[in-house]
Amino acid sequence: DGGITQSPKYLFRKEGQNVTLSCEQNLNHDAMYWYRQDPGQGLRLIYYSQIVNDFQKGDIAEGYSVSREKKESFPLTVTSAQKNPTAFYLCASSIIGATGANVLTFGAGSRLTVL
Amino acid sequence: QKEVEQDPGPLSVPEGAIVSLNCTYSNSAFQYFMWYRQYSRKGPELLMYTYSSGNKEDGRFTAQVDKSSKYISLFIRDSQPSDSATYLCAIKGGGSNYKLTFGKGTLLTVNP
Secondary structure (H helix, E strand, O other), X not given: OOOEEEEOOEEEEXXXXXXXXXXXXXXXXXEEEEEEEEOOXXXXXXXXXXXXXXXXXXXXOOOEEEOOOEOOEOOEEEOOOOOOOOEEEEEEEEOOOXXXXXXXXXXXXXXXXXX | OOOEEEOOOOEEEEOOOOEEEEEEEOOOOEEEEEEEEEOOOOOOEEEEEEOOOEEEXXXXXXXXXXXXXXXXXXXXXXXXHHHOEEEEEEEEEOOOOOOEEEXXXXXXXXXX
């Protein structure tokens, strides 16, 4: 079945540590996205990538980094510079078209807790 | 004014009730309107999307868009306990603008 796989599902981190969240898709989608979800805040865009080896900052990129070396993979690193990293992180992908709804397919999410 | 406003609830209804979920938006350039459903500790999944004003029906779900009022709704008929989830509206502009703007989500509980 086609879909998006995020790992790990749960992750605990000590302050000052970098952590990397994995996101893999087998939908052959061009674009991939990382969102952060906090209670009462909705979804906020961290980074997105429309093509391999290219990515752009979203609304809350500070303290995060990404790479897009393969079409299928878009890992997110939460660095020690992120002051409040405890959150639910969602990876998504979509087909890129010149127009259209840009419907996103989401993974199951990764919950990061900083101890 | 926020681009998309959505009442976070929570909303609690008895089984079989008709549920109305709503969002308002401020930018008249928005052209695509989506509803996602998110179960607890899961990723959102697309329920419906519409492009034009009017109604779109899919089983027990009806999405309604009123562009003149900048108001979108999702109606759930004969609600079931399995409908208990957070419902997120998402809106997008036209052209090559990729970006979706999400509402904060409404938490719905359907009680048996």
